Amino acid sequence: MEIVEHIEAIRTLRPRFERLGLVPTMGYLHEGHLSLIRRARADCGAVAVSIFVNPTQFAPHEDLARYPRDLDHDLRLLRQEQVDLVFVPHNSIIYPPDFCTYVHVEQLTTMLEGRARPGFFRGVATVVCKLFNIIQPTHAYFGQKDAQQCVVVQQMVKDLNLPIQIIIGPTVREPDGLAMSSRNAYLSPTERTAATTLYRALQSAKELYVAGERNAESLRQSIQRVLAAEPLAQPEYISAADPTTLDELETIDERGVLLSLAVRIGPARLIDNILLPNKP
Numbered sequence: 001m002e003i004v005e006h007i008e009a010i011r012t013l014r015p016r017f018e019r020l021g022l023v024p025t026m027g028y029l030h031e032g033h034l035s036l037i038r039r040a041r042a043d044c045g046a047v048a049v050s051i052f053v054n055p056t057q058f059a060p061h062e063d064l065a066r067y068p069r070d071l072d073h074d075l076r077l078l079r080q081e082q083v084d085l086v087f088v089p090h091n092s093i094i095y096p097p098d099f100c101t102y103v104h105v106e107q108l109t110t111m112l113e114g115r116a117r118p119g120f121f122r123g124v125a126t127v128v129c130k131l132f133n134i135i136q137p138t139h140a141y142f143g144q145k146d147a148q149q150c151v152v153v154q155q156m157v158k159d160l161n162l163p164i165q166i167i168i169g170p171t172v173r174e175p176d177g178l179a180m181s182s183r184n185a186y187l188s189p190t191e192r193t194a195a196t197t198l199y200r201a202l203q204s205a206k207e208l209y210v211a212g213e214r215n216a217e218s219l220r221q222s223i224q225r226v227l228a229a230e231p232l233a234q235p236e237y238i239s240a241a242d243p244t245t246l247d248e249l250e251t252i253d254e255r256g257v258l259l260s261l262a263v264r265i266g267p268a269r270l271i272d273n274i275l276l277p278n279k280p
């Protein structure tokens with residue numbers, strides 16, 4: 001496993017691999033990340049993982065400074081997965097002092113996470129585009145856990161004609177349904193128990209959908225009712241949107257629905273979502 005901090009070293013190593021799958025991460029790795037790495041290995045043979053807590057996607061009041069980090073543990077996991085290339089750049093490599101070019105994906109970034117976190121997707125699109133240009137993968141892997149990020153990255157790749165295939169992996173969950181996330185480390189035991197409410201809320205809406213409900217507001221209300229029963233949960237948004245345009249729906253048709261939510265529980269801001277009908 002090659003661990004690389006500098007762009008020149010990546011340029012030297014890159015010709016070793018014909019197909020190369022990239023899994024971009026912010027580290028503090030868990031099974032969600034590892035599932036993407038295994039998929040990349042199966043598809044491409046060679047896997048690159050980037051670990052970079054990207055400052056441009058954090059607002060000044062957000063959790064950049066306290067975002068969990070454990071590089072030694074991450075590298076141990078990546079070695080077990082026999083990852084070929086690990087890119088761990090310092091901030092100054094990605095953002096030199098004179099840096100002034102950003103990627104802005106319009107429209108799709110105005111709602112949901114983009115509305116709640118202005119500037120977030122500008123940071124995400126910029127760093128993902130830079131990682132693509134630096135590592136030059138043939139394939140790149142993203143988790144459905146960050147549903148809007150998947151939509152935004154796919155749009156960026158299409159609009160900028162980037163020669164990279166984007167693959168979306170399913171959300172990996174704890175046995176009680178909580179979506180795995182590095183930010184779950186912020187939760188106290190009581191908050192951790194309360195956090196299962198996100199999954200239960202989504203499941204309540206799924207049950208209505210499976211029973212035939214196609215009124216989007218009924219699904220949003222079902223989610224809202226489950227969240228309201230958990231005193232520690234402070235919902236930020238609840239959405240039933242078109243999976244492609246991310247526009248809020250009134251009636252759900254054959255294009256299906258992306259149910260998503262952001263909820264504060266104690267010090268953590270958690271997000272989760274499900275796509276209906278479930279993709280096989």
Ligand code: AMP
Pocket residue numbers: 024025026027031032033035036141142143144145146169170171172173179180181182
């Ligand atoms: P992060 O390190 O949180 O920025 O995540 C890096 C990549 O892993 C992103 O594409 C995430 O969507 C994906 N990811 C994070 N959590 C999960 C999860 N529970 N299941 C599947 N993918 C995930």
